[in-house]
Amino acid sequence: MKPFTYTALPARVIFGVGTTDRLPDELERLGVKRAMILTTAPQADQGRELADLLGARSAGLYTGAAMHTPVEITEEALARYEDLRADGVVSIGGGSTIGLGKAIALRTDAPQIVLPTSYAGSEMTSIIGQTEQGRKTTQKTLKVLPETVIYDVRYTLSLPAVMTVTSGMNAIAHAVEALYAEGANPVLSLMAEDGIAKMTAALSRVRAAPADLDARSDALYGAWLCAVCLGSGGVALHHKLCHVLGGSFDLPHAETHTVVLPHALAYNAPAVPEAMAAMRRATGSQNPAAALFDLSRESGAPTALKDLGMPEEGIDRAVEITLENPYFNPHPLERDALQALMRAAWAGERPSS
Template sequence: MSLEFTHETLGQRVLFGSGKAGQHLAEEIRTMGASKVMLIASEAESAIAESVARDVDVALTYSDVAPHVPAEKAEKARSAAAEHGIDLLVSVGGGSTTGLAKAVALTSGLPIIAVPTTYAGSEATNVWGLTEGARKTTGIDSRVLPATVIYDADLTLSLPVELSVASGLNGLAHCVDSMWAPRADPINAALGAEGIRALNRGLPLIKQDPTGHEGREMALYGAYLSAVAFASAGSGLHHKICHVLGGTWNMPHAETHATVLPYVLAFNAPQAPEAAARIAGAFGSDDANDGLRQLREALDAPRALQDFGFKAEYIPEAVQIILAAVPESNPRKCTPENLTTLLTAALQGDNPKILSD
């Protein structure tokens, strides 16, 4: 078999070490020569952010963060950065916080240091997203890729187990989607498989011992790999579905991804046997769907979209929007009928097996 593909590896510095976020941040800022730092963190994570930035001279602390990055909040943050003459953005938090920093960087070109406190993975991608008029728009731009990512498992210890599970499964969805996304290639498939292995090991450890470092570190490692794979491969069917649900009905990001994942895997796997075999191997299973099912059962993962506010009456509109965004690379042809079946099953928490029969 001959190989022929094009792969781009994004340039980014990664600093990994439990208990070292504050030290790494101060050293990195000195190295970059920044003097006007904008510290972005939600109110809920303000204490964590202040601790991380304890040795940093912060010019502006900014906390107006919201899920899915509403366009009006992005404009407000951009104005604040310009008004204070900011020359470096530091985001401390999950995907919403990183997303707001990216929105500022998109128009200003300011560099970002991202300090994640969840397993969202946004910190390792050049993908931005904004929501306006109940529609989420995403794009790719080199300006939004954080220059440095600082990983510290200590910062995730306060993340409740339920959110840790949902966030980690969100990362795992990046891995799975990278197997058949528009720019899928053997390199990001390998990264995605290693990400699955790491998350499959780390998340149960978090469930068993929420204060232990091994599970938290393994989950951060897996989340990083998942994001790198996703950044290279692009958005597949899973992400197109979740972007529509999140942007149109303001569904919670991590929980939506965690719930939809088994349905997209069951939907696509029969038409993508090579990818399914790679996913199964990463789970240490003979079958990709069984491997994911066993992990989800061990984690007591989110099951039904109706638990997070999605309703049957939304499905026709969702199908219409999703159909227009389905990548040509998707291994299975999407129709109004089979997407309706997929969303109905995910709504109710039905057995995903019905999608692969």
């Protein structure tokens, strides 16, 4: 066996149905007396329910979380945090809300408890992405890793069918790249393969029966495995492209991952035979990139960047930004090949084997 390094991130995970009821005890455990609750505007009702649950331990509610964690939103939320004299944050939502909680923790060392309502996975990572003046940058620091994550399957029951698929594909992307990222190792590869298998199978079941609690539980469990991979393994070309597209063109996060993933996987496939063998087992397909594309298309999820608002003339700019500061990638990054990848993703072409 090849030498490897595996670093487990310190996080407490509570998984199940109805686990939200344990939130007050978890805040007590962390010593948080006044928690500011973070949500987006559409999820404000869920935030208010948490405030009712916490009673006097709730300092207040902020509902302005936004995609890609704009710095100006963080500054507004931070001022609110200080005005409320809060000493911790509770984030309920997807990647936008979790990202805002991380941004506050980065600046204040505030303890965080996260209640994910999607499969985004940010809750299990020490990575934060922030957008300023049209550029999205990322950094890795344990200061932003949530202390406790409460997975309550009930929150995912109301995810619309298409959003379920795009959020699930976002999760799958974390595990796919963990199979061949710079920090890849046998432990993460086991988690990645099982996470991809659980999620792809669950997405098909959820599509047929959205309220199936067992299927939703499997999907959330798969998302957790994928998120652990993201937090410990690292990323490659796929995430670089999505960060560029999100930060520079303001494309929606999960939908962009859904469109780009099959093409990034096909690009790297020749350089990662062991990872592709794992992908074939996990997806049950000899062409995993096409299988992921088909899963999205059959579920009504987007398969083309042009349908997300990406201008065709922006392709060259996206490639240029990608090459300016590339992430590690197992296959060399070649300008012409990247342009071909981006054009296929823009047009919504099915990847070939």
